[in-house]
Amino acid sequence: MQITAETPFKASIVPPSVFKNSADFLSPFSTNAQTVLQCTLKQPITCVGIGLHSGHQVRMTLRPAPVNHGIVFRRSDLPDALPIPARYDNVVCTRLSTVIARADAPDIRVATIEHLMAALHANGIDNALIDIDGPETPVLDGSAAEFDFLIQCAGKTEQDVARVVIEVLRTVRVEDDNGAFAELRPARAGFVLAMSIDFTAGAIGHQRHAMPFTLDRFRQEVGYCRTFVERKEIETLQKMGLARGGSLHNAIVVEGDTVLNPCGLRHPKEFVRHKLMDAVGDLYLAGHTLKAGFMGHKSGHGLNNRLLRSLFSSGENWRLAGQTARNRSEIHAAA
Incomplete structure (x- = not known):
């Protein structure tokens, strides 16, 4: 199946309740004692769209992958390029x-992976091979909703090995000089996230949002929330070679107190909810889902990545749950 970037927004077509009790789309966390198995896609699926920053058209195919494969990107336009595991x-x-890029090939990159990673994380896809014929994933509508729709169309299948979960044992925190911070702390069960932002633009201002991480809550609250930019920044970004594929069709543009998109916002707190969705994607670069509480204030991709590096800097910060047949060092090396 192929879906182009012109495909309409899907949130109203596939409501969260459709899959509420479906075995195909369980939460990444189980509320019962049954072992949760790793999952992959049932079949390949392809989309075509424009890169948000490069402005180039790209074709991307999500493919099933075997157990313990993880999420891996492959540049199909570069035949000799080695696969790039999506990890911190x-x-x-x-x-x-x-x-992301491999250490042994730093110039062969895949950019703007966070929205796709968020959709894979929310759907509990542990293993997938992602072929892409350019340096950046397609932006589609600027949210994770159309990636979520692609995964629904491809379907999901359980594999015969238990899912691995990274349990946070000690609070880990990273900060910036401007007061921004990101923190992971131990949690009794599952994954809970909270985010706050503070912008001078009146249209954004101060917002906060928190939620437990389940597929239903992801779809209802953050998956459809789009990336955003202040109008005054666009020219500077484009001079830097960024935002060349951005438009009112795939990003919210604000100027002072005004949202410039003719259709307005999808939610009054779309800005902070998008930032929380970004964190869902960025934190999946741990290599596995987390059992933890996450809190971020003005946290972006840089702090989110620093947080994971800090987490894994000490073996006393974390442990593994699930798949006891593999030892800790093997899983961390593959994460």
């Missing part, structure tokens, strides 16, 4: 997006 220690740039 492969992040090479966090300026306005999350960019």
